[in-house]
Amino acid sequence: MEANVRKMTALYMFVSGIAILLMMVLGLLMLLAQGKMIPLGQDTFYEMMTAHGTFMVGAAAFAASAVMWYFLRQYVRLSFPIFVTHFVLFLTGAVMTAISIFVFRFAGAWTFLYPLPAMSAGMWGKTGASLYLIGMLLIGVSFLLLYLDTSRAIIREYGSLGHGLGWPQILGKVKGYGPPPTVVASTMVSIVNLVSLTVGASVLVMSLINLFQPSIEMDPLLAKNLIYAFGHIFANSVIYMGVIVVYEILPKYTNRPWKSYKIFLIAWNMSTLFTIIVYPHHLLMDFVMPKWMLIIGQVFSYLNGLPVLVVTAFGALMIVYRSGIEWDMASSFIFLSMFGWVAGVIPAIADATIVINHVMHNTKWVPGHFHMYMGVGAVSMLFGFMYYFIRGNERKIGYADMVSFWVYTVFFLSLCGTFLLSGKVSAPRRWAVHFPEWVPYDRMGAVFAVVIIAAVTVFLYRFFVSVIIVQAKQNIEVGPRA
Amino acid sequence: MSGKRYAVGGAFFMAILVLPPVLRWMESSMIGVMLGQIPVLVVAGWLFGFALPRRFIEWLNCWNENGLPGLLLAISVLTFWLLPRSVDASLNEPLLRLAKWMMLPLLVGMPLSLSWKRLHPIARGIVHTNAISMLVVMGWLYLSVPVRVCNSYLLSQQNALGRMMIALAIVLAAFWSLRLFVATTPNEPTTR
Ligand code: HEM
Numbered sequence: 001m002e003a004n005v006r007k008m009t010a011l012y013m014f015v016s017g018i019a020i021l022l023m024m025v026l027g028l029l030m031l032l033a034q035g036k037m038i039p040l041g042q043d044t045f046y047e048m049m050t051a052h053g054t055f056m057v058g059a060a061a062f063a064a065s066a067v068m069w070y071f072l073r074q075y076v077r078l079s080f081p082i083f084v085t086h087f088v089l090f091l092t093g094a095v096m097t098a099i100s101i102f103v104f105r106f107a108g109a110w111t112f113l114y115p116l117p118a119m120s121a122g123m124w125g126k127t128g129a130s131l132y133l134i135g136m137l138l139i140g141v142s143f144l145l146l147y148l149d150t151s152r153a154i155i156r157e158y159g160s161l162g163h164g165l166g167w168p169q170i171l172g173k174v175k176g177y178g179p180p181p182t183v184v185a186s187t188m189v190s191i192v193n194l195v196s197l198t199v200g201a202s203v204l205v206m207s208l209i210n211l212f213q214p215s216i217e218m219d220p221l222l223a224k225n226l227i228y229a230f231g232h233i234f235a236n237s238v239i240y241m242g243v244i245v246v247y248e249i250l251p252k253y254t255n256r257p258w259k260s261y262k263i264f265l266i267a268w269n270m271s272t273l274f275t276i277i278v279y280p281h282h283l284l285m286d287f288v289m290p291k292w293m294l295i296i297g298q299v300f301s302y303l304n305g306l307p308v309l310v311v312t313a314f315g316a317l318m319i320v321y322r323s324g325i326e327w328d329m330a331s332s333f334i335f336l337s338m339f340g341w342v343a344g345v346i347p348a349i350a351d352a353t354i355v356i357n358h359v360m361h362n363t364k365w366v367p368g369h370f371h372m373y374m375g376v377g378a379v380s381m382l383f384g385f386m387y388y389f390i391r392g393n394e395r396k397i398g399y400a401d402m403v404s405f406w407v408y409t410v411f412f413l414s415l416c417g418t419f420l421l422s423g424k425v426s427a428p429r430r431w432a433v434h435f436p437e438w439v440p441y442d443r444m445g446a447v448f449a450v451v452i453i454a455a456v457t458v459f460l461y462r463f464f465v466s467v468i469i470v471q472a473k474q475n476i477e478v479g480p481r482a
Numbered sequence: 483m484s485g486k487r488y489a490v491g492g493a494f495f496m497a498i499l500v501l502p503p504v505l506r507w508m509e510s511s512m513i514g515v516m517l518g519q520i521p522v523l524v525v526a527g528w529l530f531g532f533a534l535p536r537r538f539i540e541w542l543n544c545w546n547e548n549g550l551p552g553l554l555l556a557i558s559v560l561t562f563w564l565l566p567r568s569v570d571a572s573l574n575e576p577l578l579r580l581a582k583w584m585m586l587p588l589l590v591g592m593p594l595s596l597s598w599k600r601l602h603p604i605a606r607g608i609v610h611t612n613a614i615s616m617l618v619v620m621g622w623l624y625l626s627v628p629v630r631v632c633n634s635y636l637l638s639q640q641n642a643l644g645r646m647m648i649a650l651a652i653v654l655a656a657f658w659s660l661r662l663f664v665a666t667t668p669n670e671p672t673t674r
Pocket of ligand 1 (some may be wrong): 023024026027030031049050051054056057060109110111162218247262364367371374375379416428429430449452453
């Protein structure tokens, strides 16, 4: 069984890793096109943008869910068949969306904002749009199954989701520490994603009905609310799953425990609620939205990431301080991810401020912040996990890896810098064709992207040879429940 | 509670439904039929399920592995009676009315009560989440379809039903989520 779990987890990481690498290549092509270095048709640009958004978020969430599953099973009894089903269903959905984009030329962006899928102005037909929406629905169902299982297992072990979030400890009914940080984080993610996926299923089915029966219309503002409630929560949850790596790996490296003390628990509880209610910050430009919702969007965006971020970053610093930690690839990535998270949140918070948003929204400032948060934050957690996973059977991790690590760090931050600067000079996001004033930033970005892609290839190559080709010597995570 | 009492309870619900004033009142509005009559008929069947003799339930269980066949049967039959065409027919044609009054308790409520506890918790979770999201979709459909879907009811009734369904989805979502936060003893399937 242990061997199967390891094999399956490795498969998850490998598939996601390859997807992320391929999508980085598409990102590079988009930058080359915006920088007028290659002639890419506008329709092709938008197909690539759709694929890049869908599969980057999808693959990162997919890998992060495997990380969560891998560690959570030390504490609760999870179902392996569900883990496999999640894999199969996700891939089926992903193949459908890929076909919709690359064969049927769907290019309505990963946000599939109503009524775009049904109104393509001749760029794609009903088949493309419906394949995309059904593929997304399948991906949603695959995640739903996983979170239903994690919730079930947590309730079975701890009594309720409230207990999983440490309510008895917060209320002082039970003395001592709360459930292990991995359980707390998994409870939070299960809750917010059950909400997001239920909402997502509704709006996807509505969009499908509208596609085939255009006379049945949706209120566009309602659709936008539902889509962003789904998309924001889901994309946000990636980092909350990824952070489990930090809670699991740092204690092992430093030989110091990471406990769920009261402030830690309160922070996770706050983020659970705030993650669900902050999505209106995507609608700050929609003047018809009720004002109170926009104010919630702004105020809670300030509060949303911060509690967990602060307790995690502070906790990480404390646990590492004078611990004599060994700085290998895994621990370096973990530290980088904390930095990416902290740094990525700063431009995000700026943009969530209504007055700033009116200037910056829909500029490349926005991709600037989320690439930092996702690329340097979340994706580093995943690479960190991969290196941790092959610890012990790594084939000659050496200079190439460490150099690639630094290259990745410096050049990904620089890439984000070019996005932010493009935003500063008012380059809009999602424009296939750029004015000459914006082109230098695109070209710089393209150069950085080439280097990033080379570094990621090294990481994936190392993972591949260490885990797939060499039948790995077992180095198994055995917890009290495993 | 003994099986007999459950049977009496189920019969009581059905008897109330067929009282002429109640029947007229319920069938005079779309909300009454869709969110009153149909659910109560299902609940009556659910209660009948508890009244079945033990040996018969055990025999049925051989055909109801993990509760999935029962669930599928219930959902299929329920879907049929939710179709606007069937709603109209059950109001206008005595034979179909009889069929509805037999099928909803016996082929929806009863299989549900026999299967629910046998379902894996994940399957129950899927039923819950799907019920919420599809209630919202149905509510939205009744609000935005520009034509009358039932001959028997006006557009205004249809819209009112749509609003009720969305409200019901919100209430159910709140209720089911709250239950997850209240400490319970573990709830695994009975016989697997
Ligand atoms: C080499 C690395 C990468 C490059 C070169 C790159 C490039 C790009 C470009 C050029 C865009 C379009 C920006 C515009 O609106 O004009 C974009 C959008 C996007 N990228 Fe990346 N990206 C990279 C890595 C990532 C990673 C790691 C993630 C997430 C895990 C990610 C997620 C996204 C998302 C969600 C969008 C938005 C798509 C949309 O607007 O619909 N990217 N990226």
